[in-house]
Amino acid sequence: xxxxxxxxxxxxxxxxxxxxxxxxxxxxxxxxxxxxxxxxxxxxxxxxxxxxxxxxxxxxxxxxxxxxxxxxxxxxxxxxxxxxxxxxxxxxxxxxxxxxxxxxxxxxxxxxxxxxxxxxxxxxxxxxxxxxxxxxxxxxxxxxxxxxxxxxxxxxxxxxxxxxxxxxxxxxx
Numbered sequence: 156x157x158x159x160x161x162x163x164x165x166x167x168x169x170x171x172x173x174x175x176x177x178x179x180x181x182x183x184x185x186x187x188x189x190x191x192x193x194x195x196x197x198x199x200x201x202x203x204x205x206x207x208x209x210x211x212x213x214x215x216x217x218x219x220x221x222x223x224x225x226x227x228x229x230x231x232x233x234x235x236x237x238x239x240x241x242x243x244x245x246x247x248x249x250x251x252x253x254x255x256x257x258x259x260x261x262x263x264x265x266x267x268x269x270x271x272x273x274x275x276x277x278x279x280x281x282x283x284x285x286x287x288x289x290x291x292x293x294x295x296x297x298x299x300x301x302x303x304x305x306x307x308x309x310x311x312x313x314x315x316x317x318x319x320x321x322x323x324x325x326x327x328x
Contacts, residue, residue: 159191175226175265177272180209180216184279187225195255198315208232208252214280215249215273219256219265221229227256229269233282239308239325240284249328251287261295279328286325288314300324 180188187203192199209216212232219227230252240244251273256266274285288311289296296306305324314321 156216171286175219175260175277177217177219177265177268180218180228180230182209184188184225185209185217188228188230191197191225191228191255191257192253195257197317198253199221200253205230215276217258217269217272218307219269221260227254227265227269228261229254229273230265231285233277238284239286239323240327246283247281248286249273249282251285254287259279266296266299267303270299273323274328282328284325284327288321291320291322292313297324300303 167260169284185202188205189202195200203222208230212230215229215231215233217229218225224261226304232252234248234250235245236243239248251270254266256268256269277285285305286308287300287305289300291297291310301324305325307327308325309323311323
């Protein structure tokens with residue numbers, strides 16, 4: 156099912172330097188998203204997983220394009236559950252499932268803008284916190300997340316298939 160083009164166009168936005176565009180993802184974009192994931196991250200999901208996330212959470216699945224080609228994406232979901240910030244509290248949370256930018260486009264603010272766009276959307280839906288998992292060796296990503304207001308709250312030993320551990324990072328919204 157193709158998501159409404161009007162919905163996509165109404166949420167499109169240009170970067171400050173007009174070098175790339177961020178817009179909502181549609182079904183037709185999934186092959187490009189998979190390509191970006193394959194080229195940038197060691198974790199890969201089934202093709203169907205991307206479509207499932209898009210159908211369930213279309214409002215927080217964004218694509219960054221340059222000259223019509225995908226250069227990055229972010230996919231998130233909203234959840235209700237135990238707060239990662241308040242002991243024994245419940246919260247509506249945003250979970251950043253995956254965010255990636257092609258290596259040759261890193262350092263241009265694309266990852267920052269993708270995350271900011273997703274956070275704006277979940278704030279408007281009353282989410283109170285946002286969290287993600289990141290490889291403990293991915294120092295560039297960890298620094299980006301810290302600059303955006305995330306902090307490490309736990310370490311997940313052996314989280315990834317290859318046995319590497321992850322940090323859980325969270326920020327209040």
